[in-house]
Amino acid sequence: MEPYALTATEALSRIESGFLSATAWVESCLERIRLRDPEVRAWESVNQDVLDEVDARWRKDGRPSIPVGVKDIIDVRGQPTMMGTDFHDPGPKTRDGGSVAIMREAGCALIGKTVTTELGHLHPGPTRNPRNLGHTPGGSSSGSAAAVADQMVPLCLGTQTSGSVIRPASYCGVIGYKPTFNDFDKTGILANAPSIDTLGMFARSVDDIGLMRGILLEEPYQGIDEINLSDLRIGVLRSPPWETAETEVLDLVENFARDITDQGSQVVDLRLDREISRLLELHRLISGYEFRRSIAFERFHQFDRLSTVLREGRLADGQELDSRGYQNALQELTGLRSNLARAFQEVDVIATPSAASPAPRTLAATGSAAFNSAWSLAGNPVISLPLFNSRESGLPIGCQFIVGFAKDNLLLAASKEIMAAFEIT
Amino acid sequence: MEPYALTATEALSRIESGFLSATAWVESCLERIRLRDPEVRAWESVNQDVLDEVDARWRKDGRPSIPVGVKDIIDVRGQPTMMGTDFHDPGPKTRDGGSVAIMREAGCALIGKTVTTELGHLHPGPTRNPRNLGHTPGGSSSGSAAAVADQMVPLCLGTQTSGSVIRPASYCGVIGYKPTFNDFDKTGILANAPSIDTLGMFARSVDDIGLMRGILLEEPYQGIDEINLSDLRIGVLRSPPWETAETEVLDLVENFARDITDQGSQVVDLRLDREISRLLELHRLISGYEFRRSIAFERFHQFDRLSTVLREGRLADGQELDSRGYQNALQELTGLRSNLARAFQEVDVIATPSAASPAPRTLAATGSAAFNSAWSLAGNPVISLPLFNSRESGLPIGCQFIVGFAKDNLLLAASKEIMAAFEIT
Numbered sequence: 001m002e003p004y005a006l007t008a009t010e011a012l013s014r015i016e017s018g019f020l021s022a023t024a025w026v027e028s029c030l031e032r033i034r035l036r037d038p039e040v041r042a043w044e045s046v047n048q049d050v051l052d053e054v055d056a057r058w059r060k061d062g063r064p065s066i067p068v069g070v071k072d073i074i075d076v077r078g079q080p081t082m083m084g085t086d087f088h089d090p091g092p093k094t095r096d097g098g099s100v101a102i103m104r105e106a107g108c109a110l111i112g113k114t115v116t117t118e119l120g121h122l123h124p125g126p127t128r129n130p131r132n133l134g135h136t137p138g139g140s141s142s143g144s145a146a147a148v149a150d151q152m153v154p155l156c157l158g159t160q161t162s163g164s165v166i167r168p169a170s171y172c173g174v175i176g177y178k179p180t181f182n183d184f185d186k187t188g189i190l191a192n193a194p195s196i197d198t199l200g201m202f203a204r205s206v207d208d209i210g211l212m213r214g215i216l217l218e219e220p221y222q223g224i225d226e227i228n229l230s231d232l233r234i235g236v237l238r239s240p241p242w243e244t245a246e247t248e249v250l251d252l253v254e255n256f257a258r259d260i261t262d263q264g265s266q267v268v269d270l271r272l273d274r275e276i277s278r279l280l281e282l283h284r285l286i287s288g289y290e291f292r293r294s295i296a297f298e299r300f301h302q303f304d305r306l307s308t309v310l311r312e313g314r315l316a317d318g319q320e321l322d323s324r325g326y327q328n329a330l331q332e333l334t335g336l337r338s339n340l341a342r343a344f345q346e347v348d349v350i351a352t353p354s355a356a357s358p359a360p361r362t363l364a365a366t367g368s369a370a371f372n373s374a375w376s377l378a379g380n381p382v383i384s385l386p387l388f389n390s391r392e393s394g395l396p397i398g399c400q401f402i403v404g405f406a407k408d409n410l411l412l413a414a415s416k417e418i419m420a421a422f423e424i425t
Numbered sequence: 426m427e428p429y430a431l432t433a434t435e436a437l438s439r440i441e442s443g444f445l446s447a448t449a450w451v452e453s454c455l456e457r458i459r460l461r462d463p464e465v466r467a468w469e470s471v472n473q474d475v476l477d478e479v480d481a482r483w484r485k486d487g488r489p490s491i492p493v494g495v496k497d498i499i500d501v502r503g504q505p506t507m508m509g510t511d512f513h514d515p516g517p518k519t520r521d522g523g524s525v526a527i528m529r530e531a532g533c534a535l536i537g538k539t540v541t542t543e544l545g546h547l548h549p550g551p552t553r554n555p556r557n558l559g560h561t562p563g564g565s566s567s568g569s570a571a572a573v574a575d576q577m578v579p580l581c582l583g584t585q586t587s588g589s590v591i592r593p594a595s596y597c598g599v600i601g602y603k604p605t606f607n608d609f610d611k612t613g614i615l616a617n618a619p620s621i622d623t624l625g626m627f628a629r630s631v632d633d634i635g636l637m638r639g640i641l642l643e644e645p646y647q648g649i650d651e652i653n654l655s656d657l658r659i660g661v662l663r664s665p666p667w668e669t670a671e672t673e674v675l676d677l678v679e680n681f682a683r684d685i686t687d688q689g690s691q692v693v694d695l696r697l698d699r700e701i702s703r704l705l706e707l708h709r710l711i712s713g714y715e716f717r718r719s720i721a722f723e724r725f726h727q728f729d730r731l732s733t734v735l736r737e738g739r740l741a742d743g744q745e746l747d748s749r750g751y752q753n754a755l756q757e758l759t760g761l762r763s764n765l766a767r768a769f770q771e772v773d774v775i776a777t778p779s780a781a782s783p784a785p786r787t788l789a790a791t792g793s794a795a796f797n798s799a800w801s802l803a804g805n806p807v808i809s810l811p812l813f814n815s816r817e818s819g820l821p822i823g824c825q826f827i828v829g830f831a832k833d834n835l836l837l838a839a840s841k842e843i844m845a846a847f848e849i850t
Contacts, residue, residue, distance in 0.1 A: 077722075094514035098616075101721035180752060182620065185718035191523075191612040194619070217748045218718075293610035293643075296526035297502070323642045327605060327831040334759065406752040 003028035008066050008154040009207040015064045022064035026054045026109050029067045033111075033152045039133060041126040042147035044072040045079055046112035054109045065109035068212075069147045069156035071140075072113035073120050074199075075188035076100050083190050084116040084125050084140075087302055097188020099157070099199055099216055106215045111153055114143030117366060119295055120159060120192050121314060123307035124366050131173055131395055135359040138168030139366030141202070145172040148202040155212055156202045160376055161192040161287055163355070163369025165200035166400055169384040170354035171367065173396025174202050175415075177209045180406045181379030184216045193290035195330065196283070196376050206416040209383075213408065225413040229421060230264030232414055235347030237402075238269065239276045241370045245356040249397055252388040253353055256399060256422065263421055268347060275339050279374035282329050282336075286377065288317030289326045333377065337405070340378055344404035349414050354384040354398035371400065381408045383415050387422050428453035433491050433579040434632040440489045447489035451479045451534050454492045458536075458577045464558060466551040467572040469497040470504055471537035479534045490534035493637075494572050494581035496565075497538035498545050499624075500613035501525050508615050509541040509550050509565075512727055522613020524582070524624055524641050531640045536578055539568030542791060544720055545584060545617050546739060548732035549791050556598055556820055560784040563593030564791030566627070570597040573627040580637055581627045585801055586617040586712055588780070588794025590625040591825055594809040595779035596792065598821025599627050600840075602634045605831045606804030609641045618715035620755065621708070621801050631841040634808075638833065650838040654846065655689030657839055660772030662827075663694065664701045666795040670781040674822055677813040678778055681824060681847065688846055693772060700764050704799035707754050707761070711802065713742030714751045758802065762830070765803055769829035774839050779809040779823035796825060806833045808840050812847050 003011060003025045014020035030051060037043050054065040070076050073083050075093040077100075082088050096104060104110060115125040117139040127142040129135040130150035137146040141158025145168030148156050158165045160178045169176025178200035186199055199216075203209050206224060214221030236257045242250070261267045291314050292299065298306060299315065306315075321329060343350075353371055360367055375382050384398035401418070403411040428436060428450045439445035455476060462468050479490040495501050498508050500518040502525075507513050521529060529535060540550040542564040552567040554560040555575035562571040566583025570593030573581050583590045585603045594601020603625035611624055624641075628634050631649060639646030661682045667675070686692045716739045717724065723731060724740065731740075746754065768775075778796055785792055800807050809823040826843070828836040 089519035091516075091519075094516075096722045098718045098721045101725055102718065105721070105725045182752070182755060183748060185715075185721065186619065187616040187719045188722075194611065195607065219747060290610075293523045293527065294612045296523045296530070296610065297521045297613075300526055300530045322644060323608060324831065327607070330607060331830070405756070406749065 004032040005151045006154065007203065007205040007208050009205060009211060011154070012064060012066070022058040023051065023055045026051055026065060026067050029111065029153050036150050036152060040128055040130050040146050040150050042114055042143040042150065042152060043069070044082060044113040044115050044143065047079060047110060050109050050111055057107065063107055065107050066155065067111045067153045068103060068108045069111050069114045069144055069153045070100060071144050071156070071158050072116045073159065073190035074100060074157060076110055076113065079113055081190070084118040084120070087305055095188065098185035100188065102185070102218060103215055108215070114141070114147055114156055116140050117142060118307050118310060119298065120161065120164065120190060122309045122366055124363060128363060129172060129359045131359070132393070134363070135361050135395065136171065136363055136366050138171035138359060140164040141168050142366065144202050145169055145174060145176065148174045148204060154203060155208055158200050158202055159189060160198050160200050160372070161196050162283070162376055163372030165202070166372045166382055166384040166398070167355050167367055167369055169202055170396065170398025171359035173386040174204055175206065175209060175386065176200065176202050176384040178382050179213065179408050180381045183408065191294040193287040194294065195290060196287055198376065206412055206419055210412050224416045225409050227413040227417055228264070229260065229417050232265045232349055233347045234260060234265050234267050235270030235350045236267060237272065237350045237352040239271050239273045241356070242352070244370065245353050248390060248392065249353050249357060252397060253351065253399060256351065256387060259422065260418070270343070270347060270350060272340070272343060275336055276374045278332070279336060279377050282333055283373040283377040284317050285321050286326065286329050288314050289321045291315070292318030337378060340380065341404060348403065348410065350402040352400050354400040358390045358393055358395035358397050375402055380405055381411045383411055385415055385419055429457040430576045431579065432628065432630040432633050434630060434636060436579070437489060437491070447483040448476065448480045451476055451490060451492050454536065454578050461575050461577060465553055465555050465571050465575050467539055467568040467575065467577060468494070469507060469538040469540050469568065472504060472535060475534050475536055482532065488532055490532050491580065492536045492578045493528060493533045494536050494539045494569055494578045495525060496569050496581070496583050497541045498584065498615035499525060499582060501535055501538065504538055506615070509543040509545070510730070512730055520613065523610035525613065527610070527643060528640055533640070539566070539572055539581055541565050542567060543732050543735060544723065545586065545589065545615060547734045547791055549788060553788060554597060554784045556784070557818070559788070560786050560820065561596065561788060561791050563596035563784060565589040566593050567791065569627050570594055570599060570601065573599045573629060579628060580633055583625050583627055584614060585623050585625050585797070586621050587708070587801055588797025590627070591797045591807055591809040591823070592780050592792055592794055594627055595821070595823030596784035598811040599629055600631065600634060600811065601625065601627050601809040603807050604638065604833050605806045608833065616719040618712040619719065620715060621712055623801065631837055631844055635837050649841045650834050652838040652842055653689070654685060654842050657690045657774055658772045659685060659690050659692050660695030660775045661692060662697060662775050662777040664696050664698045666781070667777070669795060670778050673815060673817065674778050674782060677822060678776065678824060681776065681812060684847065685843070695768070695772060695775060697768060700761055701799045703757070703761060704802050707758055708798040708802040709742050710746050711751065711754050711758070713739050714746045716740070717743030762803060765805065766829060773828065773835065775827040777825050779825040783815045783818055783820035783822050800827055805830055806836045808836055810840055810844055
């Protein structure tokens with residue numbers, strides 16, 4: 001197995017045992033990028049000095065560096081932040097975002113910036129789905145999902161305001177994780193809707209997610225908690241937009257529910273129709289209102305260079321509320337979060353599709369976040385696990401798992417067991 | 426009266442009537458800055474092109490520009506953001522913060538950047554209190570408060586995480602206002618504690634506050650609502666840290682309570698001891714935790730150049746919580762906000778000192794935020810009105826008014842009536 005194909009946890013273990021050098025690992029990733037990126041186009045820019053930095057650190061302290069890609073709406077010192085546009089400052093940033101500074105200090109090798117859709121919204125960049133180059137990788141964290149799926153790097157940072165981590169993870173067949181709202185620092189990241197925006201990540205193993213979570217929290221990482229599937233109460237959420245998903249997707253989730261019952265989990269039906277439907281509407285209104293202000297500079301000075309989908313979508317939505325309506329919407333959200341907290345007294349984990357379908361066959365759009373937006377606004381931790389493949393196209397299909405506020409350790413523990421029991425390899 | 430001494434509302438009215446030109450107004454402000462700033466040192470930098478911009482707009486469209494100063498932790502295109510340090514990028518920013526873009530589009534003349542304390546925390550910049558140059562102007566929005574107090578500009582933007590708007594407003598004898606949390610966009614502003622940081626402003630009249638609030642919300646401004654003092658239920662909050670204030674300050678607030686009763690308001694005693702004391706402790710923990718991450722870049726790369734008060738104060742506080750404790754603290758805050766909402770069913774407005782004393786006689790510190798931090802965390806709208814003067818020193822003393830969430834219009838309406846009834850001119 002080539003080093004680039006290893007998860008971070010595997011590579012670090014081999015380095016620890018002396019079977020792999022830190023430099024060779026990163027070199028292998030960079031070679032994989034050189035080989036594959038002309039087709040996949042996951043990278044906006046690659047840091048040409050990174051191998052020297054990794055090598056110097058390795059020779060000086062004997063400490064390895066974890067190669068990581070960073071979505072190009074997040075500031076990394078020494079590299080520009082283009083935000084998926086061609087009109088932003090191409091000069092290098094002088095200050096790392098908070099989470100980037102923390103990663104760098106912990107010894108991550110900041111390989112480069114991954115392609116984002118326009119301003120983290122819907123209009124696609126050049127990235128293709130590495131599982132089938134004619135299909136979208138999803139967005140907005142398009143390059144991050146594709147780079148991890150194509151084994152260019154084991155881990156990438158992404159962000160989610162609607163479905164920008166969970167959806168591309170599902171389409172590309174990797175793990176996508178967004179933590180409890182506020183868990184990871186967001187300074188130095190282009191704001192879309194600050195009340196919703198969440199820094200998340202992509203990886204090919206749950207252990208790698210846990211490893212990077214520990215780094216970003218600056219807390220010692222003790223490994224993923226152990227848990228038995230038979231201790232889990234899993235609520236299968238069939239509320240809207242359930243019925244909009246493709247039949248194959250629904251069948252796969254139903255099969256999963258049956259199979260995990262066989263593994264000993266208690267599976268219950270869950271309906272949150274009113275909550276989900278209000279969350280979806282509030283998400284549209286709040287994210288529109290906030291986005292309109294966050295990108296006020298571009299709205300006033302670059303309006304004609306923005307995509308139609310942005311101008312007529314979220315920017316138009318942003319005009320529906322006035323400031324009073326906006327504060328009322330935030331107030332209503334507080335109430336909905338209490339209702340959801342009550343639902344999580346009856347189940348430990350919610351399971352529902354990550355997306356309505358496998359990656360659509362287009363490069364002109366990035367798919368729909370309908371299965372994700374409610375949970376982005378709710379702020380609960382969410383993970384997409386690459387459990388299924390389409391019988392028709394062979395493309396990956398993810399299953400989305402959601403837990404109660406601040407129960408991220410439970411989510412990762414359950415995910416690890418589920419992956420072990422169900423992963424298609 | 427020189428144009429620089431006018432409030433924005435007064436100047437716009439004179440311009441409208443043809444008694445003043447838009448150019449002459451801004452020219453007068455710039456001349457005032459040239460004359461006074463060598464002593465007061467409110468400005469980090471002044472935009473040398475601003476008069477040409479104002480003149481061009483005036484000649485082209487006949488539209489006046491409101492001269493405004495911007496705290497130097499807020500990005501303004503074409504000017505550096507130094508954040509009260511000597512080690513940040515002195516190159517010009519290429520993107521306005523959201524609220525700055527909105528102000529610029531509405532025709533504000535961005536006069537320059539006002540002095541901030543180090544990274545918006547406690548360590549002072551060079552600004553002096555214009556009412557007595559041997560006294561602190563307060564902080565962290567030191568230059569903004571001083572510039573408005575010294576009639577250099579009618580309006581300045583500031584930010585508050587602890588008491589960075591209300592305290593300097595009180596010390597300098599101007600109006601300081603922070604709106605309901607989330608009311609004004611914060612993109613392009615150095616984050617201190619994102620769950621608390623609030624963009625606010627300084628002015629010399631309540632009308633000017635209303636005018637700029639309308640601009641920042643992009644809503645048509647209809648003027649301040651009319652209200653009768655006799656319709657107001659005012660709760661005088663004598664909870665801790667009440668007893669830490671100087672006797673003169675407490676006497677002045679008690680006198681105010683008596684006098685406003687004579688004006689017909691219903692005045693009631695209010696105690697929120699448990700809530701205030703928990704809010705103060707949670708403020709210390711949450712702001713410390715978030716600040717530590719927001720300035721991770723400086724923490725890792727410039728630690729030795731940071732002040733002792735920052736390193737041993739908020740950065741040290743930030744180590745007390747782990748991520749679980751932090752999420753628990755945010756959860757507890759939600760409950761406290763509900764309790765406060767119930768208190769506002771019994772009173773319309775809370776009155777309490779803005780600060781424990783007039784501006785301390787020092788330039789080496791910026792005073793205490795003990796009277797402000799609880800309300801910063803709670804997120805309620807707050808205003809400081811320059812109602813009093815010290816009999817001993819002649820220095821101004823502010824009175825702080827607080828209303829329920831999203832009741833900003835009520836706060837401004839009450840403030841206007843209170844200023845009319847009590848202002849010392």
